[in-house]
Amino acid sequence: xxxxxxxxxxxxxxxxxxxxxxxxxxxxxxxxxxxxxxxxxxxxxxxxxxxxxxxxxxxxxxxxxxxxxxxxxxxxxxxxxxxxxxxxxxxxxxxxxxxxxxxxxxxxxxxxxxxxxxxxxxxxxxxxxxxxxxxxxxxxxxxxxxxxxxxxxxxxxxxxxxxxxxxxxxxxxxxxxxxxxxxxxxxxxxxxxxxxxxxxxxxxxxxxxxxxxxxxxxxxxxxxxxxxxxxxxxxxxxxxxxxxxxxxxxxxxxxxxxxxxxxxxxxxxxxxxxxxxxxxxxxxxxxxxxxxx
Numbered sequence: 511x512x513x514x515x516x517x518x519x520x521x522x523x524x525x526x527x528x529x530x531x532x533x534x535x536x537x538x539x540x541x542x543x544x545x546x547x548x549x550x551x552x553x554x555x556x557x558x559x560x561x562x563x564x565x566x567x568x569x570x571x572x573x574x575x576x577x578x579x580x581x582x583x584x585x586x587x588x589x590x591x592x593x594x595x596x597x598x599x600x601x602x603x604x605x606x607x608x609x610x611x612x613x614x615x616x617x618x619x620x621x622x623x624x625x626x627x628x629x630x631x632x633x634x635x636x637x638x639x640x641x642x643x644x645x646x647x648x649x650x651x652x653x654x655x656x657x658x659x660x661x662x663x664x665x666x667x668x669x670x671x672x673x674x675x676x677x678x679x680x681x682x683x684x685x686x687x688x689x690x691x692x693x694x695x696x697x698x699x700x701x702x703x704x705x706x707x708x709x710x711x712x713x714x715x716x717x718x719x720x721x722x723x724x725x726x727x728x729x730x731x732x733x734x735x736x737x738x739x740x741x742x743x744x745x746x747x748x749x750x751x752x753x754x755x756x757x758x759x760x761x762x763x764x765x766x767x768x769x770x771x772x773x774x775x776x777x778x779x780x781x782x783x784x785x786x787x788x789x790x791x792x793x794x795x796x797x798x799x800x801x802x803x
Contacts, residue, residue: 515644522641526590527578529634534570536617537563541680544614546736551604552744556737556795560682569593571672580645581661587642591635598631687792692775696784699768703782708761712753715782718801720752723765723775730790734774737793745799752802 537544541563549559573593576586601613604624615627622630653661701707703714714721722738724731735754742749757765769775776788778801786797 519641519645522637523577523580523645526634526637526641527574530570530574530577530590532619533616534567534574536619537567537570537614538617538676538680540614540617541567542730542733543612544617546733546740547612547614549744550736550740552740555744556741556793557682557684560684564676564680564682568673568676571676572669575668575672576665581665583645584642587638587645590638591642594631594635594638598628598635601625601628601631683791687789689786689794690792692772692777692787692789693770694772694775694777694787695768695770698764699777700783702764702768703779708764714753714779717781718751719779720798720802721777721779722752722754723756723769723773723777724754725756725773728773731774734776734790734793737790738776738798741793741795741798742802745795745803747799747802 544566545559545563548554548562549556554562570593573586573590576582577590597615601615601624604613605628610623612621613624613627615622615630702709703712704710705715713719720738722734724734738752739749741747742752755765759765772789774790776793777784778786778788778798780801785801786794788794
């Protein structure tokens with residue numbers, strides 16, 4: 511390998527490693543948006559979407575690590591190529607069905623729509639192919655059997671360490687949050703819903719209904735709307751059974767008196783009586799689908 515090729519190989523190695531690293535870290539920082547984006551397509555249940563989001567991050571972190579180390583170049587380059595192709599197929603599908611929202615490929619660092627991300631991936635694929643062409647092992651640089659064994663052991667340890675680290679930094683919501691009774695004024699809520707109450711005309715006392723107390727400008731309230739909307743779409747739930755309330759939608763002070771100021775606050779009703787309460791993270795797709803279907 512000529513000196514120019516070695517320099518170019520090193521530059522590409524650093525660049526690709528940095529890009530995979532930045533992309534994975536950006537996704538961790540905006541994990542709520544990323545997992546919600548995956549779930550919004552309706553392919554995976556909510557609990558599996560949590561895992562899929564983190565496994566994508568693990569894959570990118572491992573690629574960043576092994577590209578930087580220069581180990582298993584042929585297999586790592588092939589894995590990077592296949593992962594980018596897989597992401598590109600997904601983005602192509604998103605573009606075909608008319609999605610124009612951010613694909614969360616770079617978290618909140620860059621608001622890229624599917625078409626823009628496809629162009630980014632095309633550039634990355636070209637860089638991976640170029641790097642693969644000029645960085646292949648030679649007899650001179652081929653590792654010995656002992657070196658390969660050591661690298662295999664270390665690689666397995668690195669994979670376990672990266673996976674555990676990601677899942678510890680960002681624990682899936684369904685692992686950390688289970689059903690829990692929120693602190694709210696149940697008596698006042700029922701009084702407002704049942705006959706004679708200020709919300710009697712809303713039909714909240716008829717069978718199973720869902721109330722969501724949200725406020726504008728609250729990011730988790732926005733994501734609660736998106737999550738409930740995706741759950742309704744995926745499970746064919748009549749959206750008229752999901753009711754959103756902001757402070758201005760209720761008589762003065764009623765929002766705060768019922769919720770004690772917490773938001774988002776979501777409550778599942780059965781004939782006007784609360785049977786389950788949720789915040790953003792512990793919303794149960796299974797429970798809502800069974801009750802509202």
